[in-house]
Amino acid sequence: MRRNTTQRMAIEEVFRQNDRPLGVDEVLAYGRKLVESLNQATVYRNLKLLVDDGRLKRVTHPSLGTMYERTGKGHHHHFYCRACNHAYELPGCALNEDEIAPDGFVVEDHDVFLFGICPSCVR
């Protein structure tokens, strides 16, 4: 039976406090502010458990690699600032799956990544 460890609760808290895709290193760094003994292997183990439990999902950034974010937010897209490397949530979706692919292709899902400069880096 799954136990509610301070480490696992801290990792979930990290995603509540930073509601955007986070890399493993970010989870570890933010998590250590809550539980300073937190170890990298524990982060990996819990990220996997939380994905299995459907509480997190994986997001793959073209150059930053694997990231994780909370589930339950509905379909949305992401913006990656190439200055600060932060990922941002972009609520909603204006993409029409039916009209973007030729006839015969069955579109089941899509990912949209925007790249550029975020408001806090633009000044």
Place this chain on the structure above:
Amino acid sequence: MRRNTTQRMAIEEVFRQNDRPLGVDEVLAYGRKLVESLNQATVYRNLKLLVDDGRLKRVTHPSLGTMYERTGKGHHHHFYCRACNHAYELPGCALNEDEIAPDGFVVEDHDVFLFGICPSCVR
């Protein structure tokens, strides 16, 4: 000075014959049909040279990883069939960068990946 080796010409020919994003393994497999001695290290070395020369560009697939395709085709998107794992070219772009991100975000580029079943796998 750069030499026109049979290996490098074969790799370029692979991309001409298969005008879609190809993974390193695909380039090696198709390339060996043209030059059977073709080696993986040679593929890696030449993919890098061809990217440097602006003849190929990298495309990162969320789960298949790094792929390469020819440059000069203009901005477009990709469809990945989850049955045969083939990548397809989708000419054109119906995405409006200005209206998809909130004010303050400077959008410089975007990637769109569609996932589903391609016409030859659908039957």
Place this chain on the structure above:
DNA sequence: TTTTTTTGCGAAATCAATTGCAATAAAAGC
């Protein structure tokens, strides 16, 4: 208390990509 999951730690496994080196071959010069 007792049981058993979970952790921290270092070592180890993975996988993609790179490198050293002797052999090969492109292309320049004769």
Place this chain on the structure above:
DNA sequence: GCTTTTATTGCAATTGATTTCGCAAAAAAA
């Protein structure tokens, strides 16, 4: 054509980054 130069190749070994694992100690829940 033939020789010389040196970029390039094939091969195996190696790197580097990420992820996993073994195990004793710690701690959650019964």
